[in-house]
Amino acid sequence: MKSPLISATIITIGVSACVTAASNEEISSKAAAMLKSSFKANGQATLDRLDQDATQHLCSEFAGKAPPRDVAQKIEALNLATVKYPTDGNLLGDWKNGEKIAQEGRGKQFSDDPAGPVGGNCYACHQLSPQELSYGTIGPSLYQFGKLRGYGPETQRYAYGKIYNPDAYAACSNMPRFGHNGILSEQQIKDVTALLMDPASPVNR
Amino acid sequence: MPDPMKIRATTVGDETEVKVLMSHEMETGQRKDGQGKTIPAWFIQNVSVTWNSKTVLSAQWGTAVAKNPFVSFRFKGGAKGDKITVTWVDNRAEKRTDESMIA
Amino acid sequence: MILRAERRELGSCRAASLILTQSACVLALSFCVTACALAQTSAVDEIAKYRAALQDGNPAELWEARGEDLWKQKRGPKQVSLEGCDLGLGPGIVKGAYTRLPMYFADADRVMDLETRLVWCMVTLQAYNESQAKKQPFGNGERKSDIEALVAFVTSTSRGMPMNVALKHPKEVEMYQAGEKIFSYRGGPHDFGCVTCHADEGKRIRLQDLPNLTTREGAQKAYTTWPAYRVSQGELRSFEWRLYDCFRQQRFPELLFGSDASIALTLYLARNANGAIFDAPAIKR
Incomplete structure (x- = not known):
């Protein structure tokens, strides 16, 4: 009965010995090299998608947890500088289109038609319109987003900026940087902003 | 040739419980392929089960039955070691017969 | 004698079951449309029940x-x-x-x-x-x-x-x-x-x-x-x-x-x- 326990102890010692042998940097670069040799390009999903930008690289170090405050501030500043607001100054589009974009899960996968629709797939992670019961909980509920926060221009700017680049407000957010990474167009971001901020949107009713 | 069925027959009190798993696409004829072309219907139409050559079940199926269908039923009179034979025929006239003993 | 053939399809929030009695050889279709309006937690329970029902005949x-x-x-x-x-x-x-x-x-x-x-x-x-x-x-x-x-x-x-x-x-x-x-x-x-x-x-x-x-x-x-x-x-x-x-x-x-x-x-x-x-x-x- 004793032997499994003993062998488990030996294994643990073995692992910790090797952990000290290979530095964190060495392991990271080995893993990155391994990724490079483990994928092939398929249609729109080309191999350069494996290359990380500074934000992705920094955020990968914290295993899905929030980074320390100083790193977070650096990431937020870096991303805030990328937010581009529409030149016409109008941030609200059509909430009905916004609802469609929030429902649409396709786009950017190698299985998707590159000429086909690209959505925000907001419902995968958020509650929005109360009529849609099939929503995820990775992100917070956005039901009554405008009603609770007020419909003023500052909140509009925040909502638009958050969709454009969420890491500008919360470093290493799970949410994609829809504008910064060119997933959604300016018009699409306006439409989703309207879904959150238009008093007539089902989100606010 | 179609893949074999998985048949389990066991006696439960004075009844014999038969469970059959069949390997079949059961295409409804309603689906379309990547090019938008309708995929033709392809499904099991007739199922029969015999116990020592006496029919204990016969059924006619349509497209509402799932892919890889599972069937379970009970009958009275079976005994350990008796032979259970299951046959299905689909709308392409493909056929599969498998046997099992009551355990 | 009851024969059950279950339709294993849940993709669109629907579970239909097909019940067939041999004596009459009549198909009695009962589409139990599990209402999509079920609260989210009970949808999870329903999926668990469905899975248990299928365990027996896992393809x-x-x-x-x-x-x-x-x-x-x-x-x-x-x-x-x-x-x-x-x-x-x-x-x-x-x-x-x-x-x-x-x-x-x-x-x-x-x-x-x-x-x-x-x-x-x-x-x-x-x-x-x-x-x-x-x-x-x-x-x-x-x-x-x-x-x-x-x-x-x-x-x-x-x-x-x-x-x-x-x-x-x-x-x-x-x-x-x-x-x-x-x-x-x-x-x-x-x-x-x-x-x-x-x-x-x-x-x-x-x-x-x-x-x-x-x-x-x-x-x-x-x-x-x-x-x-x-x-x-x-x-x-x-x-x-x-x-x-x-x-x-x-x-x-x-x-x-x-x-x-x-x-x-x-x-x-x-x-x-x-x-x-x-x-x-x-x-x-």
Whole structure:
């Protein structure tokens, strides 16, 4: 009965010995090299998608947890500088289109038609319109987003900026940087902003 | 040739419980392929089960039955070691017969 | 006498059952349309009930049977069976092998998962070339995958046994550490990594519950229920398929079958599942 326990102890010692042998940097670069040799390009999903930008690289170090405050501030500043607001100054589009974009899960996968629709797939992670019961909980509920926060221009700017680049407000957010990474167009971001901020949107009713 | 069925027959009190798993696409004829072309219907139409050559079940199926269908039923009179034979025929006239003993 | 044939289709929030009585030979269709308006928690309960109802007739058994035939048949240019294949416990020993994989194999000088090892045996024993052995890693309707069938057979013999993956060889340690890194590697147009969906408790995507794979309990529950028959696809899916399709949804390029990244991630999760009772091939939505 004793032997499994003993062998488990030996294994643990073995692992910790090797952990000290290979530095964190060495392991990271080995893993990155391994990724490079483990994928092939398929249609729109080309191999350069494996290359990380500074934000992705920094955020990968914290295993899905929030980074320390100083790193977070650096990431937020870096991303805030990328937010581009529409030149016409109008941030609200059509909430009905916004609802469609929030429902649409396709786009950017190698299985998707590159000429086909690209959505925000907001419902995968958020509650929005109360009529849609099939929503995820990775992100917070956005039901009554405008009603609770007020419909003023500052909140509009925040909502638009958050969709454009969420890491500008919360470093290493799970949410994609829809504008910064060119997933959604300016018009699409306006439409989703309207879904959150238009008093007539089902989100606010 | 179609893949074999998985048949389990066991006696439960004075009844014999038969469970059959069949390997079949059961295409409804309603689906379309990547090019938008309708995929033709392809499904099991007739199922029969015999116990020592006496029919204990016969059924006619349509497209509402799932892919890889599972069937379970009970009958009275079976005994350990008796032979259970299951046959299905689909709308392409493909056929599969498998046997099992009551355990 | 009652015959039940259940329609295994839940994709559109619908479960229909078909009841057929033999005496009258009349089809009585009762479409129990499970209202989509069910509260989210009870939808989870309903799926659990549905799964329990199907456990009895898990079509994974069809793959297991086909895999056993493939294992024993004399095949390939050399016309030999896979019964001489060493899955880690010695040539021909299948039972329990899966609970120790992935592991380092000295003959290949590489850490291998089950799928990679099966390809290795098809090449070295049966003399298939590697591209033939790998040409259909995942099944698609009538184009069946021999690998997935073999995976179903081999894994089924480990049901009921505890996961017991060792990190002894330096290459095993290296692979495990790389797997941990890859798990938190964020990239692609959406910045997604495994951690985006699988590093938190009690979350769901739409109505699908997500396991937290960074905890022991989460990894144990998830890893021991793959491979699985996916009702929505009508296919038995291997663990390599699970990773392949996760990366597709992460908007990454296409994961290569038998690649080091798949083996590293599999080792990371299998090792974290140590001690849990292996319970697959399972049945999932």
